[in-house]
Structure formats: C-alpha cells, structure tokens
Amino acid sequence: MTRTDARGTILIADFDFGNVDIERAIIEGAGFELLAAQCKSEDEVIEKGRDVAGVLTQYARVGSRAIDAFTRCRVIARYGTGVDIVDVDAATRRGIQVTNAPNEWCADEVADHAVALWLAAARKICEYDRATRQGTWQWQSGEPIWRLRGRVFGLLSFGSIAQLVAERARAFGVEVWAHDPFLDESEIRSCQVRPVSFDELVEGADYLVVQAPLTPQTHHTFDRATLRRMKPTAILVNTARGPIVEDTALYQALTEGWIAGAALDDLEEEPAKQRSWHPENPLFTLPNVIITPHAAYYSEESSTMVRHIAAEEAVRVLTGRPARWPVNDVVAGSRP
DSSP states (O other): OOGGGSSOEEEEOOOOSSOOHHHHHHHHHTTOEEEEOOOOSHHHHHHHHTTOSEEEESSSOBOHHHHHHOSSOOEEEESSSOOTTBOHHHHHHTTOEEEOOOGGGTHHHHHHHHHHHHHHHHTTHHHHHHHHHTTOOOGGGGOOOOOOTTSEEEEEOOSHHHHHHHHHHGGGTOEEEEEOTTSOHHHHHTTTOEEOOHHHHHHHOSEEEEOOOOOTTTTTSBSHHHHHTSOTTOEEEEOSOGGGBOHHHHHHHHHTTSSSEEEESSOSSOGGGOSSOOOOOGGGGOTTEEEOOSOTTOOHHHHHHHHHHHHHHHHHHHTTOOOSSBSSOOOTTOOO
C-alpha cells in the first residue's frame, strides 16, 4: 500500500480554479489520495464519491441521495460559507462532519462588489459604456439618474458582510436601513443603521441589497408579489444566492416598470452548476440589468484562502482532529 492511498481518497467534486495544486499539496501531503472531478449532478457525485473518505464541493450538490450512498465518507467540506448545496441534516444523521469557510475569507470582496454593483446600476455605468462604444456621446443615454445622497439604502440581512456594505454605503450620504429578524434592533442601531420591518424595507428602499443566506424560508423572497411593492425607481442588488430572487418575476418587474433596475451576482439556476450553458435567460436581454458570474467573492487572496481552508478542514477531520469551522454537531460513533 502506498503512502497516498493509506488513508483513503478525498474527492473534489467540482472546481473552477483551473487546477487543484493547492489542495493536492495539502491532501497528498497528509497521506491521502486526491480525486479531482467535475460533477454536475448528484448522480455524478454518487458515482465518483461512493467510497471516498471525504468530499470537497464548490457548486456540486451533495444531497441526501449522495450522502446515503456514501460508504466511508466522514467529512464534506464546502468551498465557501453557504451550505445550501449540502443536505446538512442528512449528513448529521450519518455522522458526517460538514464544514465551511467563515465569512471573513471574502467579506471585504463581497462588500466591495455589492457597492460596485449598486453604483454601476445607480449611475448607469453600463448603459453609458454601451452607448459611447456605439457612437453616442450624450449624457441623456443614461437618464434618468437620481442623486444618491438622501436616498434610502436598504439591506436584507445584517450579518458581517452586510455590515461592511453599510459602512461603505454611508460615505455616499444615503440613509441606511436593514431588516434582520435574527438580530436585536439595538445591534443594528449601534452601526448607525435604522432597523425596519421587511414591509418597510421593500416599500421604502430606493436601493435594496440582498445579503441573506439561502434557506427554504428565503427562497423566492423576491417574487412577483414582493417586487410589485417596491418603488418604481428602486434598484435591486443581489450579492447573495440567486434563488432568493425569482428570475421570471424579476424579468416581468423590469420590463413592465415595477422597478428601475437590478444588479445580480448570481442567477436562479447558476450556470456553473450546468455542464453545457448558454446565456438564454431573458434577463440577459435587458439593458437595465447588470449580471456578474458569481464573482463577488473573488480576489487572488480570497480564492487561495478558501482552497486552503476546505482542504485543511477535510484533512483535520479525517486525521481525528476537530474541525475549525464545523457546520453541524456530529456525535462520536453516530455513523450507522
């Protein structure tokens, strides 16, 4: 038996980093074998990961079917903070440790990206750029544009990243509001932000930034009913998960003038989860939408950091040490 297969195999279910050199150095250096795949379905995760000791996943769903099919898996490490692609309850029942990366790995990047999307949408940067490239040199190609100062900048959720967004936005003279049912109002006020109800946020915000986690409760929060309640001059920014906003409802809202614009860092069905993708979503046809490829988290530093975190967490768990960033509580000996 060789050194690399003595402890079992760790599967990278999918990745878009170009290579797995960082993970390989950590995983093989600890005596495990590395298997790198590009799974685009849960069936493929099962096929590749049935007998592995651990799984790293970026976009590939590791649901209950895969978890129940695993014969040796003891850890599922997510590249990132959100774990909506992992059935954590199923993993817990099987005694499998789920880990993630703390928000700090990309908090500044996401906050910067949210503000960049907001400003680009509010100041019609993309419209101006398209017009000038096509030979139109007129300020009118972006009208109407409203002054930022004095307007209401709303945040759905007020966790660590949203707090960084608020800190940046205040410099532009906006009044910052936030809705977060899991925080005391005093905590929100301590950041010079006004706590409001969800209804107040939706109906009163001129700019509304979504920074909430994706859960069954937040799925399609922004459907037709919610979007109809927003100001016709409002701009919706989503730097959270795509399915929080219903794509077809947003398309209708933007084409029928329910809201003025949107800036999205993800779509309802993320293209990175599909093996063959073409930009057929009708949102791509609209001039009042900015779409970036789930890139808010990205910098060279953050990308390197999250890869280290995921690989190191898998190795820690598989070598008998506690995870630094556990998502679930696993009772020793709970595996069936």
